[in-house]
Amino acid sequence: MNVDIAANLARIKQDIAAAARKVNRDPADIKLIVVTKTRDVATIQEAIAAGAERIGENKVQEIQDKYDQISSGVEWHMIGHLQTNKVKYIIDKVDLFHSLDRISLAAELNARAQKPVNVLVQVNISKEESKFGIEAEAAIDFIKQVANDYPMVKIKGLMTIAPYVDEPEETRPIFRQLRTLASEIKALAIPGVEMEELSMGMTNDYLIAVEEGASMVRIGTAIFGPR
Ligand SMILES: *Cc1c(COP(=O)(O)O)cnc(C)c1O
Numbered sequence: 477m478n479v480d481i482a483a484n485l486a487r488i489k490q491d492i493a494a495a496a497r498k499v500n501r502d503p504a505d506i507k508l509i510v511v512t513k514t515r516d517v518a519t520i521q522e523a524i525a526a527g528a529e530r531i532g533e534n535k536v537q538e539i540q541d542k543y544d545q546i547s548s549g550v551e552w553h554m555i556g557h558l559q560t561n562k563v564k565y566i567i568d569k570v571d572l573f574h575s576l577d578r579i580s581l582a583a584e585l586n587a588r589a590q591k592p593v594n595v596l597v598q599v600n601i602s603k604e605e606s607k608f609g610i611e612a613e614a615a616i617d618f619i620k621q622v623a624n625d626y627p628m629v630k631i632k633g634l635m636t637i638a639p640y641v642d643e644p645e646e647t648r649p650i651f652r653q654l655r656t657l658a659s660e661i662k663a664l665a666i667p668g669v670e671m672e673e674l675s676m677g678m679t680n681d682y683l684i685a686v687e688e689g690a691s692m693v694r695i696g697t698a699i700f701g702p703r
Contacts, residue, residue: 479701481519482526485510488682488698495686506686509553509675511696513538514703517545523699524550532574532694536562543569555635555675555694557608560584567593574598574635574675574694577610579621586626593628596635596675599657601650609636612657619661623668633673633691634658644681651676651688 485508493503509532512520520531524547531546533539534556543552551571558575563584575598576582585593597619600609610618615634622629636654638647654676662671677685677693685693697703 481522481699484699485523485526485528488695491683492686492693495683499687501686501689505691507692509555509692509694510699511555511678511694512542512700513556513696515696515700517542519700520546530571532696536566539566539569553694563588572596572632572673575608576622576629576631577608579618579625582622582626582629586628589628591628592630594630594632596633596673597622597631598635598637599654601636601653602639612653615657616661616664619669620666623666627668631669631671633671633675634661635675635692637678638676638681638685640680644684647681648684648688651681651685651690655689 489508492506496503496506507530509530510523510528511532513534520542530551530553532553532555539552552569553572553574554566554570555574558573558581560580567588571594573595576595577598597615598609599612599615601612619631622631634654634657636650638650641647655674658671658674673691674689675692675694676690679695679697682693682695
């Protein structure tokens with residue numbers, strides 16, 4: 477399969493910028509997480525050479541396998557479900573954990589941290605699709621508890637995964653709900669909690685997510701082709 481990674485990256489960045497301008501957002505406020513799960517190191521290096529600055533992986537094993545072979549200077553984002561007993565293998569490698577969804581994980585991150593650990597809280601807005609993520613109704617109490625009990629865990633925002641649908645427009649209400657929830661939380665001004673990041677949008681729906689306020693989009697297939 478012949479995929480022009482550089483051309484895909486350039487086109488996606490242009491499309492993100494256009495979607496941002498459409499709703500009077502600054503394109504510079506949207507960060508592209510290049511999702512490299514299942515891709516080999518040579519392919520990832522090619523993406524980095526083409527300007528990828530943030531790598532997203534969803535398995536601990538893949539981060540362990542690839543980390544030392546990838547040039548420093550890129551950010552590592554753990555975007556997948558994280559088992560508590562595997563935190564120790566990647567805590568010193570990951571710049572942002574996108575999927576904090578339970579107290580036991582916050583406790584483990586806090587216990588293992590040598591420096592503050594940046595996290596997003598994964599919220600399960602569309603309940604049928606994913607078994608992971610905290611329910612929206614429980615998010616505020618959860619965030620207050622983490623902020624209070626686990627000082628090394630720094631909440632930077634929220635993340636969600638929308639269900640795959642043929643018509644991306646249908647995901648709009650999900651992204652809007654996440655943004656609304658983030659504003660509610662921000663208004664509470666919980667000490668130690670920031671609500672600047674909204675990680676939402678993948679290959680199928682990232683333009684809708686940008687229109688609805690995403691600060692991070694996580695894109696794999698549109699850059700590298702089908703997995
Ligand atoms: C795989 C994955 C993505 C990227 O999906 P694509 O459809 O390939 O863009 C984004 N977020 C999460 C959590 C993923 O697991």
